[in-house]
Amino acid sequence: MNARQLILERRSVRAYTDQPIPNEMIEEILEAAIYAPTHKLREPWRFVLANEDGQARYVDQLMNLLAARGQLDQKTDEQRQLMRQKFADVPVYLTVLYEVQGTEDQQMEDLLATAAMIQNIQLLATELGLGCCWKSGKHWFTDGYAELIGATETERVAGVIQLGWPAVIPPLKKRTAARDKLTHF
Template identity: 35%
Template sequence: MTLEEIIKGRRSIQLYQDKEVDVNLVKGLLEKAKWVPNHKMTQPWRFVLVYDKGKEKIAQLNKRNAAKGATAEEKQKNGEIAYQKMMAVPMFLMVIMEENPNQKLREEDYAATSCLVQNVSLLAWEKGLGMIWKTGALTITPEFREIVGAKLGEKIVGMMQLGYPAKVPKARPRADVQSRITEINN
């Protein structure tokens, strides 16, 4: 595959095969993905890999947070669905960034960390692995931060779900870039 094919072919994957992901493969992807533009070379990122029995705490937290509904039965059902959804993910890759107190550097660090996530995504796709970049309510709870060891002054940039795709969605249309280009030449 060419780089262009990888970029155009990559999809956000939410359904995975029941197949283990090699931890050393992911570590190797991270080693390659680190080659991103990073102003001042702060390299503010670190990673937490969660797999096998390590997923249990995240799945239980997701279950508690999703246990909503009008009846006890509905709460139990919604919680169980949320639990199973997390347990079906072969591996989680937490991307955690040190938040620089200087706003300009913090924004540049976030941009660099986002580039790193994209590199991991493309490198994983090349190896037949799919992932989806998740953020949101779960990842900002104190309980989640404690589970993954996020410290004060750190931001969880993403909870990357990683595995071999069971289903690859079709490409969604992208806006025409030509209509978003302004040329200034005089």
């Protein structure tokens, strides 16, 4: 598959089979993904992997975090169970952290390098037949989540990548043509 085709075929997959992903495959993806452009070769990223037995502990702790934040207060027991099941149905959670150090410009460069590396993860996963979804915001960017995954005081969460063998691949969603967003100087 060529790069253009790979970019066009990548989707945010949210439904997975229960087939496990071998650790070697995840490591293979990461070993290639880290060749993203990174200013002065700072390589600001670090990964926290929750799969196999760690995935169940991760889901338990994530649900505890949501409860502690009051995000489950207005939910019925059935809604809480559905939420837990939705989290449990994701075979692999890969949290991507980046180091926050240096000047404001350096921190921005490091975040952007990490984002480029995350896109590499998604493209490499797609090439291997995996589905993935880059999650951000909400509970992922909180101090409680940072503590849950063992982030240091100088690390921030860039996103959580959900990985698995796709049960459903969503259809392509139309994009605004690049020429409609292009300004010539």
